[in-house]
Amino acid sequence: MRNPDPARWRRRIQPRGGPWLVALALLLTACGREPAPPPSPEGNALIVVVRPGPTTWFAGENGEPDGLDHDLLQRFAREQKLPMSVVVADSATALMTKVARGEAHIGAGGLFQMAPEPLRNDGATTRVLWTDGYHAVEPVLIYNRDGFKPAAWSDLTGATIAYAQHTGLEAAIAIVRSAHPEVNWKAVDPPTADALIAQVSEGVVDYAIVASSDAAAMRNVYLDFEVAFTVGPRRELAWAVAPGHPELREALDQFFHRLRRDGTLARSIERYFGGRDIERVDAEVFQDRIRKTLPQYRAFFHDAQVQTGMEWRLLAAVAYQESQWDPVATSETGVKGLMQLTEDTARKLGVADRLDARSSSLGAARYLRELKDKLPARIGEPDRTWLALAAFNIGVGHLEDARVLAQRQKLNPDLWSDVRKTLPLLAQQDYFLQAKNGYARGGMPVAFVDRVRGYYDVLLRTEAAYQPRLRAATLEAHRR
Secondary structure, eight states: OOOOOHHHHHHTOSOTTOGGGOOOOHHHHHTTOOOOOOOOTTSOOEEEEEOOBTTTBEEOGGGOEESHHHHHHHHHHHHTTOOEEEEEOSSHHHHHHHHHTTSOSEEESSOBOOOOOBOSTTOOBOOOEEOOOOEEEOEEEEEETTSOOOSSGGGGTTOEEEEETTSSTHHHHHHHHHHOTTSEEEEEOOSSTTHHHHHHHTTSOSEEEEEHHHHHHHTTTSTTEEEEEEOSSOEEEOOEEOTTOHHHHHHHHHHHHHHHHHTHHHHHHHHHHSOOOOOHHHHHHHHHHHHHTGGGTHHHHHHHHHHHOOOHHHHHHHHHHHHSSOTTOBOTTSOBTTTTBOHHHHHHHTOSOTTOHHHHHHHHHHHHHHHHHHSOTTOOTTHHHHHHHHHHHHOHHHHHHHHHHHHHTTOOTTOHHHHHHHGGGGGSHHHHTTSTTOOOOTHHHHHHHHHHHHHHHHHHHHSOOOOHHHHHHHHHHHHO
8 A cells, every 4th residue: 555645635635615614513512612613715624524423423521522433533633733623414414415525524423334325316426435444333223122122034024124324334234125125114314323222212213223332322321222133244434535535545544554553443442332331220220310319419519520620420420339329328348428438538638527418529529630640641531530430449559559460461551441451350369469559359440430431421421511611601791
C-alpha cells in the first residue's frame, strides 16, 4: 500500500457546495454547548456527519459527545492537525446522502460496509468509499418481553420485522429474506441507533434487527426487550468516505491499522463495548429508584461535583453500588452511610457524621479526587477513573501491588483492562506472599468497578449532565 499524501486530500477537503452546508452540531446543542461555527472558506476543516448511537456517538460525561466513533474521529483529526466540524444526521439515509454528495468527508455512527444501492426515488446512490472495518458485531433479532419469543425463523411466519435501512445490515437481511419469504420485512429510518430498540421495548414494534453491541448497551436502559437469536455472522463497523477522496480513505485505513497494531483500538473498544452488564432484575429496581429515590440526593451530588470536579452521575453510581442510596445503611464491617465510608476515612476527610447524606457524598467525592490525583500523571481517562474506583474499594496499597504485578507480567500497569487481570491474583498465595501489602480479595474491586460502570452507563443515558456555569448564565440572561 502506498503512503497517502495528506496534503493532497487536505487541499481537496472543502466539500462540494461550500461550508454553508455544515449544519449546527445538534448533539452539542442538545448537550447545552454552543455549536462550533462552520469552517471558513479558507480553512481545511474535516467535515464529519454522524448518526448517534449508544456506543459510537452519544452524550457522555458533562454532556459532551462521547463514544467509540467520537474518540477515533477526534484522534484522527488531531493527528492530522485539522479542525473538525460535526453534522448530526437525523437518519442513516440522510447521512449516506450527505457523504455521497460530498457535503461531508466522513460518515460514521454504527455503519457496516455495504455495496452501492439506491437511496431514494430520484436515483441517488451511495457511491461512497468505505474504510477497512475496525470492530465486528453481530446482527441480532430482538423482541418485546411481553410478546412471543421466537426460537427460529419458522416461528415468525406472517410476523413483521423492522430494520434500519442504509446502515449496512441489508446484506445480512437479504440472505434471510430469500430463505424465509414468509416473513414480512419493514425498512425504517430511525434517527438514532437505539431508537428502534426503544420502539420494541415500548411495544410499538414487535420485532427488529439491530447490532448486538447496541442491544448490549441498551439492555439496562430499555427494560422490556430481549435478544431472541443471532441473525447472521459478525460484520465489521466502518466509516463511509466521500467519493473523490481515496487519499483520505487510505489515510484512515492506515490510521486504523496502526491503532490496531499498537493496542489503542482494542483499548478503545473495551471502553465502550466491554461487558459490564447489570442483572436485568437489578436494572429494574435501579431505574425505579432513579425515579423515586435519586431526586432526594441529586442536589448533594451536584454540590459535590462543583466542589471536587467529580462528575455527579459517577458519584451517584458509586453511592448506589455502596448503599442503594440508603443514607443510614450500615454494613457488618462498620462502614456507614450513603457512600459506606469507614470511620478512619471519614475522620481523615472531616466527615463528622457518616449518616448525613450531604457530608457523606462530599467526603466520598473528595476521597475519589485524592485517589485520582495520587495516580501517575501519565495515566489518562477513563483508566484513571476506573483505577481510582478500584483504590476506593480496596485501598491504594493493594491497587499498587496489582499494578506492580501487572508490570511483572509484562502488562500495562496504567490500563484498567490489564490491572483488572492481576487484582484477583492477590488472593492467591503464590502472588500475595510477594506483594508489599500482602493478601487482598482482589476480585472485589473488579466486581465493584464493573458494577459502578454499569450503573454509570444507565445514568449517563437517563440523567442530564450538571453544568452550573451554563445554568448560571441562563438565569442571568432571564433576569435581564
